[in-house]
Amino acid sequence: MLSEKGIICETNTTGANLLNINIKAVKGIEFAGFILPDFKSDFVRHCQEVVEKGTRQTCVLKLLGSRKQCFFGRLESVLESGYTRGSRLIRTTLSDITQKRRTESALEISEAQQRTVTELGHLALAGTELSALFDAALIRVTDTLRLDLGELLEWQPGCEQFLVRATQGWKKGLTNCKQIRGGRASQSGFTMLSGRPVLVKDMGSETRFQSPLPGFSDHKVVSGMTVIIGKPDSPFGVIGVHSSKKRKFKKNDIIFLQSVAHILASAVKQENSRTVLENSENRLQILSSHLLTAQEEERKKVAYMLHDDLGQSLTLLKLQIRAIEMKICKDSDGVKSDCKHAMKNISRTIENVREISHSLTPSVLKDLGLSAALQWLFEDFAKHFKVHIQANMAKIDKRLVQESKILVFRIFQEAFTNIVKHAGADQIWVWVVRQKGGYRFTIQDNGTGFDVNDLQANGMTEAGLGLTAMNERVRMLGGQLQIETPRQGGTRLWFEIPDAKGKPDS
DSSP: OEETTSBBOOOOHHHHHHHTOOGGGOTTOBGGGGBOHHHHHHHHHHHHHHHHHOSOEEEEEEEEOGGGOEEEEEEEEEEEEEEETTEEEEEEEEEEOHHHHHHHHHHHHHHHHHHHHHHHHHHHHTTOOHHHHHHHHHHHHHHHHTOSEEEEEEEETTTTEEEEEEEESSOHHHHHOOEEEOGGGBHHHHHHHHTSOEEESOGGGOOSSSBSSTTOGGGOOOEEEEEEEEETTEEEEEEEEEESSOOOOOHHHHHHHHHHHHHHHHHHHHHHHHHHHHHHHHHHHHHHHHHHHHHHHHHHHHHHIIIIIIHHHHHHHHHHHHHHHHHSOTTOHHHHHHHHHHHHHHHHHHHHHHHHHHHHSOHHHHHTOHHHHHHHHHHHHHHHHOOEEEEEEOOOGGGSOHHHHHHHHHHHHHHHHHIIIIIOOSEEEEEEEEETTEEEEEEEEOSOOOOHHHHHHTTTSHHHHHHHHHHHHHHHTTOOOEEEOOTTSSEEEEEEEEOOSSOOOO
């Protein structure tokens, strides 16, 4: 029984035992004397509400019990009808709920740790930049464990030191400090040596290593925990958390920090794999560019050999046969007929050689420009493959250098070849549109169309290789090839390229 001012008027044996007082000497003692300072205001408010509202009220307090051990008590109070020395009486029931509170607290901590691990896992899967992920990890870990300090260090095996990647709570000097000594000079260094988590309950009695972090002992670190990021035989580094108050870390705390370290190790591995892949792709693109350039040079050489060497040799052979024909007697009509037939075959061969040479490196591209070369290409395809081509082209020659013109011509040449060989189209439309800072090229047909994904999955086919070559040439021009299948059928491919850098051809 309490007065409304919180004076103990009466208690039973259970209450006296909880408060560690003599039941005979209990009267007149202030109940607030057993309550820890942070909870005294809760008790005062509780008594006021009981008196003012006149209904049963409850509150949770932290009290000092037997052997100076603190416990959590649940106070349930109701207003009595009597008075004592002019003060209303309050009947109270005090229950020890310490174990229940510990269980609830453990569940709350476990749930908070699980949430943190889940959040960091989502960040890692989303491809968050490593520096941002490291900062987020330290903030969440120190907040979840209710600790003051944290650091994430990357191991530098060549110099036996750590590189500071992220910090939480430490002075700015640590952020600016690029290297932290390893070995037994630091807790992180000892963690690397031991290959397992290192726990420190009291830094004042620590003998395994010198300090949490060399040069930053002014933070008065008392307790701490560090774990390795990655495998012990190939670690990325160490993540550590510390407290300025004595803290006994539990098994769940270690598992939690290890789980975070595993997520960070996976993110680092993923980033390294992505970097390796990007480097491989860059090398492949450079190789592809060199191959296409070499291919173009080889085309020029072959065209020169066909036109100048083989073409001239065939022409000379034709003249020699004509000279022989003139020397043959008039009555050798059969031989003359054979000579004429041979000359026709040679003339046809010369024409074929010229066409092959022209298709390899059309002279019109160099002499008259890209627009004329494309027009020649359209006419040549229309003549040989019975396809109708409708073109609407802006002026393009003055804004593109010769290398760009060759690439654009090859893209059109490859696209038209794919159309007539694989699409079965009889109509082709071409648009070349001038845009701000560049051009948009569009080629559309009324053929059967195709599934781009299937073609890329079977890229070793002729059409797949042609598409790859076109895509690489567009990339070399600074653009990206786009392919669509319109609802009305056929295929539409288009690409946008910027004006070529450097002085354009006149």
